[in-house]
Amino acid sequence: MAPLPDFLQGALQQALSLGKTHAVLITGQAGLGQFELARALSQAWLCEDHAPGTPACGHCASCHLVAQRSHPDERWLLPAALRVQLGFEEAPAEGKAKPSKEIRIDEVRAMLDFSISTSGRGQGKVVGIHPAEALNTxxxxxxxxxxxxxxxxxxxxxxxxxxxELLPTIRSRCQVLQLEAPSAAQATQWLAHQGLPAADAQTLLSLSAGRPGQALSWHSAGLNTQRLAALVTDAQQGDLSAHEALGLPTLIDLLARLAHDQLRRAHGQAALYFDGASLPPPAKAEALQRWAQELRQARAKGEHPLTPGLWLDTLAAQAQAGLRPAKG
Ligand SMILES: [Zn+2]
Structure with missing residues (x-):
């Protein structure tokens, strides 16, 4: 198990100080380390060699089992799509149906059987749910x-x-731990440890509004300072074909941030996500609002655009119109 990032140690301590509460909900914007913190908390709850209320020792038998994802008293409810991605399962054979992004009822039922079974190692049992918003009704x-x-x-x-997106009935049954973005220094340092060059760390942190997990995930998807600059230029030209590999949700997200920044600049405010000096002069606010609206609609259609072959062209044409500087 990778060590918990320094910037999450305070939050882990806070979670452990909640004492004997039976359900903790770790919440915040995506990319702040919710899952990593949840795993560390579970490991601490199950650890067999540490003082109560302190982090897991990391070397007892129980800690090893948690790290290997094979602890008999720990269950994770995850969407099928994440089980593979997070190493809980082998990749399915080619040609199988696309794995679900929801946590389904049959998985909850299996967990309910687990919940009434006897604890195997006598330190209690833990059910982790990630992400809780993936539970369907x-x-x-x-x-x-x-x-x-x-x-x-x-x-x-x-x-x-x-x-x-989380059902209030779930939230109200948990002690809520709200994660905040770490300081820029902490986040940059952690990203450097993950192998990001300093300039890219800065660019991607700023693009993610300070969420290091998000910055790292974009980096893994091939995004860096140079590619981001190319994305802006290509969007201005109305041709996003070089960026198709980023995938629809990521592209929409990046363009929405760009539209947001241009709208801020049209109102005389500084850009939030991009380096304002590198952006073209903004279009009129009305044009930018239209573009932002189009992007919200595209996002609502999610990964099932009506005409899959056309989505890239549509996004590109809308971006080109949204980036055309206001005249005069
Ligand atoms: Zn331990």
Missing amino acids: VAANALLKTLEEPGGALRFVLSCAAPD
Whole structure:
């Protein structure tokens, strides 16, 4: 298990100080380290060789089992799509149906069986749920009773990166731990440890509004200072074909940040995500609002655009119009 980033140590201490609470919800904007913190908390709860209320020792048998994702008293409820990505499962054979992005009712049912089983190692049991907003309504409803009153030895840790999408009935049954963005110095240092050149770390941190996990994930997707500059230039030219590999959700997200910055600049404010000096002069506010609206619609259609072959061209044409500087 990778060591918990320094910038999450304070939050781990805070979570541990909640004492014997039966359900902790770690929430905040995406990319702040919710899942990593949730795993560290679970490991601490199950650790067999540490003082109560302190982080896991990292070397007892239980800690090893958690690190290997094979602790008999720990269960993670994850969307199928994440089980592979996060190393809980091998990749499925080619040609299989696309893995689900929701946590489904049958997974909750399997967890309910686990919840009434006897603890294997006698340190209690933990159910982790990541991300909690991926529970569909049926699955969430099946969970509520156990979440409210888990059997004696069972505790829950939930992570959430889209607080608006989380059902209030889930939230109200948990102690909420709100994650804040780390300081720029902490985040930059951590990104440097992950192998990001300083300039890229700065660019991507700024682009993510200070969320290091998001910055790292963009970096892994091939984004850096140079490619971001190329994206802006290509968007101005109305041709995004060189950036198709980023995928629809990422591209929409980046363009939405660009539209947001241009709108701020049209109102005389400084850019928030991009380096303002590198951006073209902004279009009129009305044109930018239209573009931002188009991007919201594109996002709502998600990964199922009506005409898959056309989405890139449409996004590019809208971006070109949105980036055309106001005349006069
Ligand atoms: Zn331990």
